[in-house]
Amino acid sequence: MNRTLTAGLVAELRAMIIDGTVAPGEKLPSESELIARHGVSRTVVREAIARLQAEGLVQSRRGAGSFALVPPAPDAAGTRPVRTLEDRVALLEFRLGLEPQAAALAALRRSPAQLAAIGGALAGFAASAANPAAAMRHDFEFHQAVAQASGNAYYAEGLARLGPTMIAMPRARLGEGSPAYREDFFAQSVHEHAGIHDAIADADPEGAASAMRAHLAASRRRLGANPGR
Structure with a gap:
């Protein structure tokens, strides 16, 4: 169940970053906001953020929150991803x-x-x-x-x-x-x-x-x- 909820939250946050709803450098909604908005547990939120970090779409800083990074350009096929x-x-x-x-x-x-x-x-x-x-x-x-x-x-x-x-x-x-x-x-x-x-x-x-x-x-x-x- 958690896996399905995590995948759904990842998909929604990923779409927000890629379509520019959350611009590069902007802070994502807080853990509390995501929990209340999506009706999921703190574990699900943290797993979703960790997955987006692994994709190079999010960077988190303790005490500051999680921020959107620049998504890969649509025509960037073959270019090396910049994640770490x-x-x-x-x-x-x-x-x-x-x-x-x-x-x-x-x-x-x-x-x-x-x-x-x-x-x-x-x-x-x-x-x-x-x-x-x-x-x-x-x-x-x-x-x-x-x-x-x-x-x-x-x-x-x-x-x-x-x-x-x-x-x-x-x-x-x-x-x-x-x-x-x-x-x-x-x-x-x-x-x-x-x-x-x-x-x-x-x-x-x-x-x-x-x-x-x-x-x-x-x-x-x-x-x-x-x-x-």
Whole structure:
């Protein structure tokens, strides 16, 4: 009986994440809400959340709740799923070998419209500190805009292929840690993105590559950082 109830709850929550009812970075209903809404036991709820975690659709943090992750893109057949912390670290290592060169080329080749797109994504990101889902969306838009400004379709298509799932979701972005820690984390991330934008605007390829490399290296460190309490 529990197995059937768990499967039903998993299917409903999975559908909510995939269709965007619960956006990436948003918190799922609490255990108590799911119990009351679906008439199931706490065991069923916890089993359902554990299954969604195994599928890479949910990340849970003690004391903070469970949050939706970016679902796989419908056309992502054949791409490697990003589920574990090790997967996310490996993806950042891959991006470190890719995006600094894209940023360098963007500094040399970007058009005024492409620079405006990078700036617009940066502004959206900077304004979304209180909205993890919006922050993730604008973060991806920023990196995609840089790749498009490189003038090399392989960079743009490569990032589009990875999709929003390439954006790491550190614990601070999921509401863990003290308010001061979360504010410092976000301010630092905005500062790093601004450095990339400014170097591209200044037509400084070495500076753009260096700023992108520093940002991705910092993202890798933050992924495993222990938030201050």
